[in-house]
Amino acid sequence: MEEQSNFYKVCVTGGSGFIGSCLVKKLLERGHTVHATTQNLGDESKVKVLKSLPNAETNLVLFQANIYNPDEFGPVIEGCRYVIHLATPLQHNPAGAASSSPYKDTTEAAVAGVRTIADLCSRSATVKRLIFAGSVMAASPFKEDGSGYKACNDESCWTPLHLPYSSLKNDMDLLAYVRSKTLSEKELLGYNVGELEVVSLICGLVGGDVQMLGYVPMSVRAVVGQLTGHPFSYLGLKSIQELSGSVPLIHIEDVCEAFIFCTEQSSMKGRFMCVAVDPTISEMAEYFQNKNPKLKIQDGLIVEAEKGSCCDISKLKKMGFSYKYDMDVILNDSINCAKRFGLLQL
Structure with a gap:
């Protein structure tokens, strides 16, 4: 299975998304061959970005694949050494398969998707490691009895799905996302047996700016939610605060480097917290007001929030990864991204 070359073939599901497009770019720049998926090859706005990347003409192969039809990922994974699974359904609207989908919601679709992809990797003669994009929203340090937070938010934490989180009760899509990320990660880690190595990066809220994208990613919208006042964006920020006891953050550049770091280790498996800093929502508000006095926090969105738990990010660091x-x-790069698209006005 081991190759002598320093260049290898990597599958990136969800390759046209925020993290995916940045990750594909970095892999191509390093000389690797990339198999990337997008839900619709006819979406010129996304496909054009990927095809314009350095080395894309020779080293990038695009596939159309939908998590609601996980068998479509077979040809994508074929011949790859590493599989980085970013794709996840955010809303229950399976493109082209709404009436015939066997899944009742995003959770069923996400779990079935990781199961099929893990099975394909296990049967593959080439795949060494499957790397999953986990979320801090699946790793809440809330105690099972709901009495408060554990002192530390680390890889042992799993979000208790039976608790009535106040910030989630009125948004079924957000609640479904938390459930799908939690249960699909648990499903995937069950494959960490035999020769296949399974890694889950528990990613914080991803901020920053990617110039090549023609939109403001949802996670960046959440980072600046207190400034824009957009209800859904702010709700996402508030939900992370409630679930994590803070707002774990990571820059888009760091999270992509972390995924690549996972492909460069001789052996690696299990969960790894992927968070650079963990301010509270009120500490973020204080930063915005102090550093950008011309930008105002929207009325009613200055929330006093004490830190309920601190993220332990030592596990990944001990392996040699460093955050830049x-x-x-x-926060500043996220502000600049929002400004470029007119979400923030001076």
Whole structure:
């Protein structure tokens, strides 16, 4: 299975998304061959970005694949050494398969998707490691009895899905996302037996700016939710605060480097917290007001929030990974991204 070359073939599901497009770019720049999926090859706005990347003409192969039809990922994975699974359904609207979908919701679709992809990797003669994009929303340090937070938010934490989180009760899509990320990650880690190595990066809220994208990613919208006042964006930020006891953050550049780091290790498996900093929502508000006095927090969105739990990010660091972007850069780059698209006005 081991190759002598320093260049290898990597599958990236969800390759046209925020993390996916940045990750594909970095892999191509390093000389690797990339198999990337998108839900619709006819979506010129996304496909054009990927095809314009350095080395894309020779080293990038695009596939149309939908998580609601996980068998479509077979040809994508074929011949790959590493599989980085980013794709996840955000809303229950399976493109082209709404009436015939065997799944009742996003959770069923996400779990079935990781099961099929893990099975394909296990049967593959080439795949060494399957790397999953986990979420801090699946790793809440809330105690099972709902009495408060554990002192530390680390890889042992799983979100108790039976608790009535106040920020989630009025948004079924967000609640479904938390359930799908939690249960699909648990499903995937069950494959960490035999020769296949399974890694889950528990990613914080991803901020920053990617110039090549023609939109503001949902996670960046959440980062600046207190400034825009957009209800859904702010709700996402507030939900992370409630679930995590803070707002774990990571820059888009760091999270992509973390995924690549996972492909470069001789052996690696299990969960790894992938978070650079963990301010509270009120600490973020204070930063915005102090560093950007011309930008105002929207009325009613200055929320006093004490830190309920601190993220332990030592596990990934002990393996040699280092974060290059601090809170100042994460928040400032997110502001700049929102400004470029007119979401924030001076």
